[in-house]
Amino acid sequence: MAFRCDIPAVPTVQRDDQDVRITRWDFLPGAVTGWHEHGWPYFVIMLAAGTLRIDDGSKVTDVPLEHGQTYQRPAGIKHDVMNGSDHPIAFVEIEIKRPEAISAG
Template sequence: MRQTLEEEIASGAFLVHAVEQMQGNMMTRPQASSQEQINNDQVIVTRWDFPPGAETGWHRHAHDYVIVPIHDGVMLLETSDGHREVTLQAGVCYNRLEGTEHNVINNSETPFSFVEVELK
């Protein structure tokens, strides 16, 4: 789910986007698609679908979260500490903490999907 301008400014994502624009590094890859499936007092559940080469764009997570891969795939994670490749295995979950900032890119030749469960 995309943040509003006010949310981007409050989270600091606006600054990241401004720096990227100044450096000429705005997204040139296809956009991954997301479908929010649940949003209640406890969780936000979103399915993400990535065609080959697609990316989320830089973002900061406002909650702790769990990723549940639906398909195998290879992600390239761009972070402020550098880039790293991560292999997804269908059904093998992992978690990250609130404040994680990155851009997620499908570095596979095939599409992949995962479900993100944010814990409020």
């Protein structure tokens, strides 16, 4: 259900308020986030090209992503994320705590 966590990924919270949480994640090769569930919808922006190895509890999938590439996911996602690359990678994760506040401008 989760990767063996010999090397934890390093989260640096850059903003955390009533509307959003912005976290930079830095991963050495093989580093993992640990099993977690997202309580809010979120966006990810890759700061370095690399492969995210995703364990969703039933299968492990390698997802290669380019520098600057983005993706989004809904609330409720459960997974563990590993750096499947042979070099350090990083991304910024933006969790939207109040989607209505963002869409209202």
